Amino acid sequence: MKATFTIIILLISNLTFAQTKVSGKVTDAKGNGLPGVNVYLKGTYDGTSTDSQGAYAFETEEKGAQLLTVQALGFKTQDLALQCEGKALTADVKLAERINVLTAVTITAGAMEASDEKKSVVLKPLDIVTTSGAMGDITAALLTLPGTSTVGNDGRLFVRGGDASETAIFIDGMQVGNAFGSTASNVPTRTRFSPNLFKGSFFSTGGYSAEYGQALSSALALNTLDLPLRNQGDLSVMTPGGGYTQTLTGKTQALTASANYYNLAPYQSMIKQHFDWEQAPESWDSEISLRRKWGNAAKSSAGMLKAYFHTEGNRMAIWQKIPGDDGRGDRVQLRNNYAYGNVSFRQSNGEGWLLYGGAAFSHNKDAWKLNLDPMRQVTTLAHAKMVAVKDFSPRFSLKNGVEWYIKGYSEELTGQNLRRDFTDHQLNHFVEGSYYFSNRLVMVGGLRTGYSSLARQAWADPRFSMAYKFENEGQVSFAAGQFHQLADEKTRIHDPGLKNTSATHYILNYFIVSNNRTLRAEAFYKDYNHLVTWQGTAIRPENIARNGSGYASGFDLFYRDKKTFKSIDFWITYSFVDSKRQFAAFASRVQPSFAPKHNGSVVAKHFVGRMKSQLGLSWSWNSGYPYNDPNLPGEMQRKTGIYSDLSLSWSYLPRPNVIIHAACSNVLGRSNVFGYRYAAQPDETGSYASLPVGQGARRFAFIGLFITLSKDKNANQLNNL
Structure with missing residues (x-):
């Protein structure tokens, strides 16, 4: 009976020695307590959450070197090394705010x-x-x-x-x-x-x-499309002219080519103009765009190459009246x-x-x-x-x-x-x-x-x-x-x-x-x-x-x-x-x-x-x-x-692929x-x-x-x- 009692005392003693109590407080950079922070030993089920004042406490049976992980929404996760030896440990943690580029403040002045x-x-x-x-x-x-x-x-x-x-x-x-x-x-x-x-x-x-630089007032930066969604051809018929664009795209590359022609003469022959045109504005343009991407964006290792070329020509001839002169004025021709x-x-x-x-x-x-x-x-x-x-x-x-x-x-x-x-x-x-x-x-x-x-x-x-x-x-x-x-x-x-x-x-x-x-x-x-x-x-x-x-x-x-x-x-x-x-x-x-x-x-x-x-x-x-x-x-x-x-x-969209715009x-x-x-x-x-x-x-x-x-x-x- 005495031996049995001794064994029970030894077991209780060993269990008590195995328990390590970890406690402390989690604060922000200003020292304010953070509630609801997850605090746990990495790779175990031992842990807890902080109370309304940022305090926490839990017990663990783990021994030896451990990592205390502290996680909170909006803050950087922090790991703290601990040595669990059955003694009470105090670990106060100060968390740094996590910078999220999607929700962080941005410069909007100008x-x-x-x-x-x-x-x-x-x-x-x-x-x-x-x-x-x-x-x-x-x-x-x-x-x-x-x-x-x-x-x-x-x-x-x-x-x-x-x-x-x-x-x-x-x-x-x-x-x-x-x-x-x-x-x-x-x-x-x-x-x-x-x-x-x-x-x-x-x-x-x-x-x-x-x-x-080299602009005293303003900068306008235009960014072209990366990869279009699909292969498609776009036909445009307009009162000033028309054009066609063809897009070919794959998983990593795309090509777009277009050509357009405009002539305002038919329109201006129907609508009275205050300008005295001898030749109404007439123009053409064409362009080609090549795009290719590579790498893996999920692994933050990716690239994109773009090549773009645009060419155009236009011509017009107009008479511009001279103040005080009853004639047609000066003839201005442009090519x-x-x-x-x-x-x-x-x-x-x-x-x-x-x-x-x-x-x-x-x-x-x-x-x-x-x-x-x-x-x-x-x-x-x-x-x-x-x-x-x-x-x-x-x-x-x-x-x-x-x-x-x-x-x-x-x-x-x-x-x-x-x-x-x-x-x-x-x-x-x-x-x-x-x-x-x-x-x-x-x-x-x-x-x-x-x-x-x-x-x-x-x-x-x-x-x-x-x-x-x-x-x-x-x-x-x-x-x-x-x-x-x-x-x-x-x-x-x-x-x-x-x-x-x-x-x-x-x-x-x-x-x-x-x-x-x-x-x-x-x-x-x-x-x-x-x-x-x-x-x-x-x-x-x-x-x-x-x-x-x-x-x-x-x-x-x-x-x-x-x-x-x-x-x-x-x-x-x-x-x-x-x-x-x-x-x-x-x-x-x-x-x-x-x-x-x-x-x-x-x-x-x-x-x-x-x-x-x-x-x-x-x-x-x-x-x-x-x-x-x-x-x-x-x-x-x-x-x-x-x-x-x-x-x-x-x-007006009479069909998904047809747009009429007036x-x-x-x-x-x-x-x-x-x-x-x-x-x-x-x-x-x-x-x-x-x-x-x-x-x-x-x-x-x-x-x-x-x-x-x-x-x-x-x-x-x-x-x-």
Whole structure:
């Protein structure tokens, strides 16, 4: 009996010795206790969860070296080595927040995404294509976004008091030269590229990354489609012309080729024009796109190679009246040939490295004839780029890149055998670091440097931005930076050694997305220095200098709502711009003609399921364009009436592979005036005669039939967007 009692005592003693009690507290970086955290010994069933104060305690029979694993949603998992020997152990753990790029704060100051890759999406690619009044033009759709100004007699992008030349456009990271079609004075142009080519865009209205330069106001980065969904052919028949696109795709590669022809003569013969055309605009274009991917994205080791080539030609001849002259005026004839090509790549590996870059070349030739005087202008742009991005930790990444530009321009009076030209080599380096303090706070700092061989000037542009995310998912962002830009080629040809102009940006932004509603509010200030000035005219400038300066300040509002009204998606935009600058031939600071103070737009889309239709509406307006009247003292003393354009559209899908689209701009027929042209000399009364600069026609009507040919007969041209 005594022996049995002794054995029982020994067994109890051994069991007691085998139990190890593990306890402690789990806190965040600020020392606050974290409730509901999983705490356990790795490879065992021993563990528990923390209480409301972050405390935990459990017992284990495991012996020797063990790993204590601590897991909590939103925090990095942490393993702690323990030695279990039957004694009580205390293990306090401080968890670091896990940085999740999908839910973390992003920089929204001056930045507007149009893709599904970022949470801060404002417009998706499909929105750009289907915006009423855009007529398939990327720029026209972007003009419904905050920070832009509609300049109806031009058609290019004007951003926050900046000239159109202050916006740089990129395709797959490579800059595009002459991205807008060549045209005669006061005849609006449009982008050369089809919106169906792109999967998304990044449109910055200021304060953008150090990766982009030589643009005082804005950067527009367009990203082409990766791999299309299927093999298909797309036939387009439209009032201005038509075209065909063929897509062939496999698991890892794809090829797309297209050709289009447009001729506005039949349309303009039926619709009365305010332009005096001798030959209506006629154009053709063709393009080919090759894509190939490799690797395994799931293992963070994958790559993509893209090659794209676009070529086109157009011609027109127009008579432009001379103020004070009863005749037809000057005859302007244009023949344009254009080519753009690029090769780009992206390569990632499992060690946190991302490499991307490529090379591009643009060639634009304009053959002009003003009355009987022929002239030829040729612009070329070559661009090579290499960028390396390294994620050194979940919190910190560094981007490092180099660029080389070769920019050329020539003018030739072919009838007089007179020619002048220049070629400039520009070398740029940029570095940019991003640091996530938490999922709510991120800071980005960068520096871009450059050197121009022709200007013999080096420069450095610091950039900085930060964003903080609130509990309610709203966030505030701030961005600041310096930007340099050399003069446009038609000014630079008169003084090739002309150095940079500069601008400094300050932007404060609030952004929130909640329950299918988006609100964006942004205030900005731009300070311009060393703007190019001259005496005389832009064609024959004298005393060219960099004596100009100015500013642009204001705020933007953007609201989008997909929730309030059933089957209706709409957005409202308002921008206020106060801009004054001394530039060009102006002797004082003036409000530029391309910077109306008040700009607004309303876009609405309503899908009617029973009709298999989408109805669209867009209304754009501004407070009028300043202009200079030589009959009055001073400069830019007058302003046109309010600009207003109400456009409607109807898209009908009689079959899944057939789309019929009809649209009409300015349906109310408003006679918008963008400014006035004045005679070079006063008449016998001492007054300068004038002519209004208006729209070519009060309305533009468009009807298109789009048929997709594919194996399953359910595809259409919107599938890849």
